[in-house]
Amino acid sequence: MMISVCMATYNGEKFVIQQLESVLKQLNDTDEIIVVDDGSKDRTVELIKRNFGERVKVNLNENNLGVIKSFEKAIKMAKGEYIFLCDQDDVWEEVKVSKILEAFKNENAMLVTHDALVVDASFEVIHPSWNEYNGNKVKQNIIGNLLKNAFTGCMMAFRKELVPYIVPFPQSIEMHDQWIALVCKIEKKKIVHLSEPLMKYVRHGNNVTGMKKRSIAEQVKGRLGTIKSVKQYKNKK
Numbered sequence: 708m709m710i711s712v713c714m715a716t717y718n719g720e721k722f723v724i725q726q727l728e729s730v731l732k733q734l735n736d737t738d739e740i741i742v743v744d745d746g747s748k749d750r751t752v753e754l755i756k757r758n759f760g761e762r763v764k765v766n767l768n769e770n771n772l773g774v775i776k777s778f779e780k781a782i783k784m785a786k787g788e789y790i791f792l793c794d795q796d797d798v799w800e801e802v803k804v805s806k807i808l809e810a811f812k813n814e815n816a817m818l819v820t821h822d823a824l825v826v827d828a829s830f831e832v833i834h835p836s837w838n839e840y841n842g843n844k845v846k847q848n849i850i851g852n853l854l855k856n857a858f859t860g861c862m863m864a865f866r867k868e869l870v871p872y873i874v875p876f877p878q879s880i881e882m883h884d885q886w887i888a889l890v891c892k893i894e895k896k897k898i899v900h901l902s903e904p905l906m907k908y909v910r911h912g913n914n915v916t917g918m919k920k921r922s923i924a925e926q927v928k929g930r931l932g933t934i935k936s937v938k939q940y941k942n943k944k
Contacts, residue, residue: 729798790864794861
């Protein structure tokens, strides 16, 4: 059994080493971490290579692809049976990997998600539950999840056999995590939700995968784009 941890980075020098350390201590030597850097202007890549050498596989985008395509690239490179998505600026709890693997094996899950502690940039707890804090209804149906995404990429892991269903990510989707969950639901694959907070989720306004404050028009455009992609996906089945 092999685990692949996929991370997209962009100007993450402040937190990325601490995050990678929290991940690596839970992995076996046969597991892999894949980092796709989207043109960082700071020392993100330098620090990763200096601290971890070849233990962390770093791939540099020649052009800025954005977070969705950077994660797609990392996922396509992944060789592990289980793929964990990871942001550059959070910290995993020490039992995250073991708890998720347990859910995969005992629950026969295709996708496993979990909750998180919401913390500020100093890692002071803002709220004990990200799902409550953000109003995530993780058990809602496809329509509900189209209206408001309840899935957070850095809090999900899935089996490699899901990859052919989810990539390439459509150009019109709002976010990769929402798309992964929607495809799982469309394909009637089992999703297991763990209520335990298995990481510290940093909210500081600079998160790579955080959705910036958008206008109503931008939000509507994003929803319509995702709906379009879902319709196209269903029509291909």
